[in-house]
Amino acid sequence: MPELDWSHYERASRHLDNLTKPKGSLGYLEEIARRYVLITEDHEPDLPLKKRVYVFAGDHGVVEEGVSTYPQEVTRQMIYNFLSGGAGINVIARQAGAEVFVVDVGVAGEVEAEGLIRRKICYGTRNLAKEPAMSREEAEKAIRVGMELAEEAAKEGVKLLIPGDMGIGNTTPSACLICHFLREAPEKIVGRGTGVDDEGLAHKIEVVRQALTLHQPKDPVEALAAFGGAEIGAITGLFLGGARHRVPVVVDGFISLAGFLTARALAPGLENYIFCGHVSAENGARVILEKLKLRPIVDLEMRLGEGTGAALASMIIETALRIYREMATFDGAGVARGKEFEQS
Numbered sequence: 001m002p003e004l005d006w007s008h009y010e011r012a013s014r015h016l017d018n019l020t021k022p023k024g025s026l027g028y029l030e031e032i033a034r035r036y037v038l039i040t041e042d043h044e045p046d047l048p049l050k051k052r053v054y055v056f057a058g059d060h061g062v063v064e065e066g067v068s069t070y071p072q073e074v075t076r077q078m079i080y081n082f083l084s085g086g087a088g089i090n091v092i093a094r095q096a097g098a099e100v101f102v103v104d105v106g107v108a109g110e111v112e113a114e115g116l117i118r119r120k121i122c123y124g125t126r127n128l129a130k131e132p133a134m135s136r137e138e139a140e141k142a143i144r145v146g147m148e149l150a151e152e153a154a155k156e157g158v159k160l161l162i163p164g165d166m167g168i169g170n171t172t173p174s175a176c177l178i179c180h181f182l183r184e185a186p187e188k189i190v191g192r193g194t195g196v197d198d199e200g201l202a203h204k205i206e207v208v209r210q211a212l213t214l215h216q217p218k219d220p221v222e223a224l225a226a227f228g229g230a231e232i233g234a235i236t237g238l239f240l241g242g243a244r245h246r247v248p249v250v251v252d253g254f255i256s257l258a259g260f261l262t263a264r265a266l267a268p269g270l271e272n273y274i275f276c277g278h279v280s281a282e283n284g285a286r287v288i289l290e291k292l293k294l295r296p297i298v299d300l301e302m303r304l305g306e307g308t309g310a311a312l313a314s315m316i317i318e319t320a321l322r323i324y325r326e327m328a329t330f331d332g333a334g335v336a337r338g339k340e341f342e343q344s
């Protein structure tokens with residue numbers, strides 16, 4: 001990761017204080033603008049921002065344990081839905097003016113569809129309850145897919161990256177990774193995913209508990225390999241690649257958090273290169289954000305994934321930058337400064 005030069009943050013703060021408003025009165029929007037400038041070192045970002053969503057799709061062997069309420073085919077069916085523009089992420093991305101790219105990193109079986117980016121590293125993972133979901137090599141390849149796409153996006157002028165996920169069963173490996181990296185108990189982290197009932201939730205917690213006992217990964221890549229899956233690995237890589245190229249990545253929900261934690265374990269300090277888009281309603285999400293001291297931009301009880309929460313938050317990030325660029329200064333608009341300027 002390139003080093004952050006905090007003088008850009010301070011310069012951005014001074015600029016924000018000179019805008020025609022009481023100091024700090026735009027609250028967290030001001031921090032978002034400062035953070036964007038710190039990461040990108042761009043004090044005059046072009047608006048609207050070029051924003052891109054990558055929806056990474058993969059399947060999970062652990063579905064044979066009955067951890068999801070939906071059948072595995074839905075992963076593939078949703079790919080067609082993404083490509084024809086009908087999924088939740090397509091609608092929010094249209095509103096946000098973000099492009100949506102769909103990437104097959106690990107869907108079970110071959111998917112033939114126009115517009116689909118084929119970067120397969122496996123055909124579904126193995127069952128994490130019984131064996132490592134992926135080999136170390138597969139895990140590394142998945143990370144590389146995300147890193148390469150982040151680099152490609154940076155070269156094409158993308159200024160904000162949004163990781164999305166599609167993979168029936170993926171809240172289970174996500175919960176495993178989160179418990180592993182944060183040393184939290186499964187009952188605090190495991191949630192209902194697509195909507196398992198009480199009995200299903202108890203079973204899912206048990207599956208995660210057993211997997212955490214079965215696998216004792218020694219490093220972050222081994223953890224990703226043990227629990228899976230391909231789309232989480234690609235999201236991990238997108239965070240790393242975004243940071244490397246100074247393109248902020250917006251954390252989405254529960255699955256995105258698992259990818260973020262994996263990336264952060266590989267690259268300590270990564271939290272300064274990202275935005276936390278929202279807090280998912282999935283059980284453990286709030287616990288994670290509190291532990292990491294990450295403040296979500298929106299909090300709307302969403303629990304869909306696909307990048308939806310992050311895409312929604314991208315509109316607020318963009319608003320913060322428009323304020324930064326377009327609001328008049330006290331001097332420019334001939335507005336008198338208040339007493340608060342005498343004190344500092």
Ligand SMILES: Cc1cc2ncn([C@H]3O[C@H](COP(=O)(O)O)[C@@H](O)[C@H]3O)c2cc1C
Nearest residue numbers: 068070165166167168169170171193194305
């Ligand atoms: C129609 C549909 C669209 C989705 N879009 C995202 N997810 C989300 O739900 C799944 C994770 O939940 P679980 O672990 O319980 O299977 C993932 O595919 C995730 O992206 C969806 C799920 C469904 C059913």
Ligand SMILES: O=C(O)c1cccnc1
Nearest residue numbers: 193253254280303304305
């Ligand atoms: O928070 C998420 O991203 C999420 C939660 C439940 C199911 N799918 C996704």
